[in-house]
Amino acid sequence: QLQLVESGGGLVQPGGSLRLSCAASGFTLDYYAIGWFRQAPGKEREGVSCISSSDDSTYYLDSVKGRFTISKGAAKNTVYLQMNNLKPEDTAVYYCAAHIGFRRCVLGRGDEYDYWGQGTQVTVSS
Numbered sequence: 001q002l003q004l005v006e007s008g009g010g011l012v013q014p015g016g017s018l019r020l021s022c023a024a025s026g027f028t029l030d031y032y033a034i035g036w037f038r039q040a041p042g043k044e045r046e047g048v049s050c051i052s053s054s055d056d057s058t059y060y061l062d063s064v065k066g067r068f069t070i071s072k073g074a075a076k077n078t079v080y081l082q083m084n085n086l087k088p089e090d091t092a093v094y095y096c097a098a099h100i101g102f103r104r105c106v107l108g109r110g111d112e113y114d115y116w117g118q119g120t121q122v123t124v125s126s
Helices: none
Strands: 003-007 010-012 018-025 032-039 046-051 058-060 068-072 078-083 092-100 120-124
Touching (some): 018 032, 018 120, 046 068, 046 078, 058 068
Antiparallel strands (some): 003 018, 018 078, 032 046, 032 092, 046 058, 068 078
């Protein structure tokens, strides 16, 4: 059974950092593009960052460029999202998702993605 499990969320002050992890079980991530998405209360889900399976190219939402970094772990079944200089507007539930295939990743709302984790809450507040 294919599963994605997020961890690493929590409460942090503005300017702080968190590292989210997305662990895959039942498959390796070699042939899946992986995306991180978030949804705040009353807002639509949005793509934050993704990493491609074809060439490891990465993409970011404009508002997180320079602050967030997506990467793959050495074991090839984990993807990380390092979040620095967090702002209150980053507060949301963060989800990772997998899109089957050897491909470039896409952001947007994530409608193309096939598997989703349960989400982890990130709260940025003083």
